[in-house]
Amino acid sequence: MHEMGIASSVLSAVRIEAGRYPGSRPTRVGLRVGEWSGVDRESLQFCFDALVMDSDLSGLELSIDYRLRRNRCERCGVEFAVENYETHCPQCRSDHTVAIGGTELDIAFVELEE
């Protein structure tokens, strides 16, 4: 249950970002959340709503772009979706593959209104 801390970090970042545009009001924040980031989407939404309610950011909405795990083979270079934890390369069967997606926990954008 660290989603409360995550939500709180998101709101701090939104405040900093909105502070760069005086007179504007943030209406939406967009996150990229990877399958393996260790963050539960529903729990994050719940914490986000609880923190936003009756705060200076009241009305702020959350968009989550959920990213599935992808790996790249270090031997043959092919990129593939990791399904059912299968990290071997589907093309050359090498086990030297590295994660290139699915671990994101990023703030992508903030939407502002005058």
Place this chain on the structure above:
Amino acid sequence: MERVAVEKKVLNENDRVAAELRQRFAEEGTLVFNFISSPGSGKTLFLERTLEALPKDLRVAVLTGDIQTDNDARRLARVGFPVQQITTAGACHLDARMIDKALAAWAGERFDLLLIENVGNLVCPTSYDLGEERKIVLLSVTEGEDKPLKYPGAFFKSKVMILNKIDLLPYVPFDIQAARDNARRINPNIDIFETSCTTGQGLESWNAWLGLQIHLNRREAVVSR
């Protein structure tokens, strides 16, 4: 309506502090391990056994995180190395700022090895970089062999897995080969040690490996200085 690209990590602030810590550890030649596991997998006893086997002239420090109580710090301090308890007062993980703050109490001291025992939790600690050289995940045989599949993040981000309490294997329906296979499905390059802190089984090879890592880290620090 205007959309502004932010492109920042959510845990930007934690990552910034962790990067500073990592830099400091590299400069001071401190090897740092962050131990993660469920509650009750035997982290504290594993660390006690590890500390007992280390040469007494080695500069070692331990930070141990719990939501409440300093029971673990008192247990670990018996071995004689400096130990600090970090009580998170509700937080389910340690973050980089807590480590930075705790280390301030030892300002001016340099350590060869810093062992961090995270709060017992297989989920949240995996998101927080503490500036460690590596995360080490413990799994005990009284848990399920499918833990790596249920909590992939912890096993994906760890370079070492300790399969602990193997003395209990005759008494529990735990398929150790399945546990190894599951961990390697998540992380094909994970190093695995199988230990019992009650009988001492497997601790010798863990201690030898740890000694080697300390030696390599020291050599690297000397070369870069």
